Every structure is written in C-alpha cells, then in structure tokens.
Amino acid sequence: MTEQERIMQGYELAQNYYSKWGIDIEDVLKKVDEVAISMHCWQGDDVSGFENPDGQLTGGIQATGNYPGKARTAQELRADIDKAMSLIPGKLRLNLHAIYAETNGQKVERDELKPEHFTNWVNWAKAKGIGLDFNPSCFSHPMSEDGFTLSHANDEIRNFWIRHCIASRKIAAYFGKELGTPAVTNYWIPDGYKDIPVDRKAPRERLLDSLNQIFEEPIDEAYNLDAVESKVFGIGAEAYTVGSNEFYMGYATTHHKLLCLDAGHFHPTEVISDKVSAVMPFVPGLLLHVSRPVRWDSDHVVILDDELQAIAKELVRGGYLERTHIGLDFFDASINRIAAWIIGTRNMRKALLIAMLEPTDYLKELELKGDYTSRLAVLEEMKTAPFAAVWEYYLMKNQMPVGTDWIDEVKRYEKEVLLQR
Structure with missing residues (x-):
C-alpha cells in the first residue's frame, strides 16, 4: 500500500465515522482552510x-x-x-x-x-x-x-x-x-x-x-x-x-x-x-x-x-x-x-x-435538555475520534508533507542556509 493509499483509506474511514454525527468533512476542510x-x-x-x-x-x-x-x-x-x-x-x-x-x-x-x-x-x-x-x-x-x-x-x-x-x-x-x-x-x-x-x-x-x-x-x-x-x-x-x-x-x-x-x-x-x-x-x-x-x-x-x-x-x-x-x-x-x-x-x-469536527449543535441540544450525562459521554468520545486521518488528508490535499516529513526539509534548509550564516 502506498502512502497516498494509506491516507485515503484512513480518510474514508473517518468520513464514515463523522457522517454519523452529521459532519461533512469536505465542508469543514474548506472552512478551516480559510481561517487566517x-x-x-x-x-x-x-x-x-x-x-x-x-x-x-x-x-x-x-x-x-x-x-x-x-x-x-x-x-x-x-x-x-x-x-x-x-x-x-x-x-x-x-x-x-x-x-x-x-x-x-x-x-x-x-x-x-x-x-x-x-x-x-x-x-x-x-x-x-x-x-x-x-x-x-x-x-x-x-x-x-x-x-x-x-x-x-x-x-x-x-x-x-x-x-x-x-x-x-x-x-x-x-x-x-x-x-x-x-x-x-x-x-x-x-x-x-x-x-x-x-x-x-x-x-x-x-x-x-x-x-x-x-x-x-x-x-x-x-x-x-x-x-x-x-x-x-x-x-x-x-x-x-x-x-x-x-x-x-x-x-x-x-x-x-x-x-x-x-x-x-x-x-x-x-x-x-x-x-x-x-x-x-x-x-x-x-x-x-x-x-x-x-x-x-x-x-x-x-x-x-x-x-x-x-x-x-x-x-x-x-x-x-x-x-x-x-x-x-x-x-x-x-x-x-x-x-x-x-x-x-x-x-x-x-x-x-x-x-x-465536533458535533456542536447536538451537544448544545443535550445541554439545553439538561442531559449532562450524554454531553459528557459525547465530549469524551470525541477525544478519540479519527481526527488524525482527516489532518493527514488535509495536508496531502494541500500538497504538504504529512506527519513529520517536513522535518527533513527543515533540516536540509538548516544545513544549506542557516548553518552558513
């Protein structure tokens, strides 16, 4: 499996997960990309x-x-x-x-x-x-x-x-x-x-x-x-x-x-x-x-x-x-x-x-109903949601190094530019 295939597989699984909460990941990625x-x-x-x-x-x-x-x-x-x-x-x-x-x-x-x-x-x-x-x-x-x-x-x-x-x-x-x-x-x-x-x-x-x-x-x-x-x-x-x-x-x-x-x-x-x-x-x-x-x-x-x-x-x-x-x-x-x-x-x-990527509207509904048990349960569940798979896809989509791959690029720049100063 190539790196791109691995990232796409993870992203598809994340899409399935977040869709259950009514979250459109592609829409989220457009919004997060525009925040300066x-x-x-x-x-x-x-x-x-x-x-x-x-x-x-x-x-x-x-x-x-x-x-x-x-x-x-x-x-x-x-x-x-x-x-x-x-x-x-x-x-x-x-x-x-x-x-x-x-x-x-x-x-x-x-x-x-x-x-x-x-x-x-x-x-x-x-x-x-x-x-x-x-x-x-x-x-x-x-x-x-x-x-x-x-x-x-x-x-x-x-x-x-x-x-x-x-x-x-x-x-x-x-x-x-x-x-x-x-x-x-x-x-x-x-x-x-x-x-x-x-x-x-x-x-x-x-x-x-x-x-x-x-x-x-x-x-x-x-x-x-x-x-x-x-x-x-x-x-x-x-x-x-x-x-x-x-x-x-x-x-x-x-x-x-x-x-x-x-x-x-x-x-x-x-x-x-x-x-x-x-x-x-x-x-x-x-x-x-x-x-x-x-x-x-x-x-x-x-x-x-x-x-x-x-x-x-x-x-x-x-x-x-x-x-x-x-x-x-x-x-x-x-x-x-x-x-x-x-x-x-x-x-x-x-x-x-x-x-x-949080189901904010749903959480607000629970809170308004006084269902603090469910609110706490959902908030804790979201801590282990597959955010990382979405982040990797976002980086790949923007043609950015995924994970820690960017470190190699910075180290090259350090050797070729920074250490020459």
Whole structure:
C-alpha cells in the first residue's frame, strides 16, 4: 500500500465515522482552510529587529537559547518565513513590529518611521498574496529604559511614544490600502512598577490621554483595526501594570477597539478560552495572541494542549471566527526557529480542525435538555475520534508533507542556509 493509499483509506474511514454525527468533512476542510492565522516575524530573530539587532531586550521580553542560524537581515528573515510558510497549510498573514523597518542603514527614530520603510515587506506580501499586521515597538529603547512609555510622567518621553504609535497606525493603514485587507495594529506597553506604587491613578490617567491622542485621527477600518493588549505583570513590573486587563477592557468597550487577549498575560489559573464569550458582547472583536505560558509569560511554542483546543472550540462553538483575529506570539531561541513556526502554526490549525469536527449543535441540544450525562459521554468520545486521518488528508490535499516529513526539509534548509550564516 502506498502512502497516498494509506491516507485515503484512513480518510474514508473517518468520513464514515463523522457522517454519523452529521459532519461533512469536505465542508469543514474548506472552512478551516480559510481561517487566517497571523504568524509573528519575531520568532525568526528572537525579537531583535533591525534597528539595533545586538541590543538588549527590555520591557519584560526575553528570548532564551542560542540555536544557530538566527536571521540577521530582512532578506534572511523573509527567506526563513517563506520556508516556514511553504510547510504550513491554510490561509496565513504576517505580523510585524516597528523594529523590523528597513531604513537602508540610516538612523530613523521610531517616531519618524514612515510607510516607505516597510515597502519591501509590502511588496513581498503582495507577491505571496497575504495580509500584514503591525505593532508599535514600545520597548528596548533609550526612551523606555525606566519602564514607562505612554504613561510616562515626563511629557517629552510620553509624547515621543505617542508620535511613534501614531506613525505606526499610518504604516498599518498603508498595509491595508496596498494589500486589500485591513491590518490589525496592536498596542502593548511594558509600563509598570517593580515594587508597590503610591499613585496608581496618575499613570492610568496619562495612558488614557495618550491613547485618545493616538486614536484621534479617524482611519478607515477597511485599512486598519486597532487593538489594545493587557498584561498582569512583567519582569521589572511585578507589582503594578498600568495597562491592566480592567483598564484595556474598559477602553476597548468604550472606544470601539479590538481587545487583545494574550494566552500568557493572565494569572496562571486563568485561561483566555473562558474570556472569549464574556467579552464578545461588549467589544467589536478580538485579537488573540496565542502563546504557551510555562509558569509565567514565557512565550513557549504552541503545542496541541487542552487550552489551545479550548480556545479553538470556543471560537467555533460561539460563532466568533469572523470577529476574531488569530495571531501567534511565541519565540524560542533554543530550537530551530523555522521548526518552531511550523509546529506552532500547524497546531493552531489542527486545533481549529478538531473544533470544527465536533458535533456542536447536538451537544448544545443535550445541554439545553439538561442531559449532562450524554454531553459528557459525547465530549469524551470525541477525544478519540479519527481526527488524525482527516489532518493527514488535509495536508496531502494541500500538497504538504504529512506527519513529520517536513522535518527533513527543515533540516536540509538548516544545513544549506542557516548553518552558513
């Protein structure tokens, strides 16, 4: 039996299984293929960027490890992303930070960045037929050394970061106009105190004023969508974070902004899958930063764990996919960086497929009837449903390596390209 015959045999058996639950697999595969996942450029170079690639990361950001082959230039980074994307099925986007501007060796301050500094990224995205997302980079800069940016008490410093964020919005709108799909621009700042502050009020008032200035100029949502991102704490900001969950939830609901939920930005006992349905009635939509915290906001590579599946199921069960922008946010310098992209992004797609193969309507009927016994039994049964056979067929259909066959391709690229750097 050939590999293709084995995959088709498994798929036919899976079709028989899922048809008993009223699930049309071909319809599911079309839907899952169209869900856009925004890959993050910073996995490829450990969040170094091109402004000061040898500089030290600040703002609670840390990439550990020294695996060979880190991208050093925009050309190398785009080549690595190309390789990763060639081994990932489904619709993709790319998420950029402002520190990935290409300034041709010229010193350009972050508040002076312009669309022209991202022309190469836009041309690359056009050629691939994908959209771009964006983030102002409010960290790892002399103006952020004391841990404050948009909530800084010094007006000169605060205004610098306001100008940077305004410039970032204009760059994102340029992406949207050129690529025909709105860029999601996410605002996260590291502002906070290491130890217990006396005045919790003033920094938040300054942050509120900064955000209002940043968003003062209307931008067509066909080109740009703004999102705000909270955090519980960061390194150096353990006692107090200005942009807390409550602050940004209030801002998103009252100012018609997307709310960003990062899987690593809450207490270890909290999960963002439980928050989706709680906030969706009050915000225009969500931006998800799918990551994996290990005891803290450590941004480990996404694995197919319970929480990843719970996030995907919540989006599918609630019908939230159209109002949700899925982005990835992890960086691991201890393993092959291209493999990290492939593993994490494939797992996000796998989780969505598992969610779409669930007999959700039937389960909701059982729940409404109060038949919790059957609900539990069916949920447990679905854990051993033949999802893997459908996933293999999906990969083959998309002319992608099946199983772990992609590892050989990555190892070849590592030997021929990464190890030559």
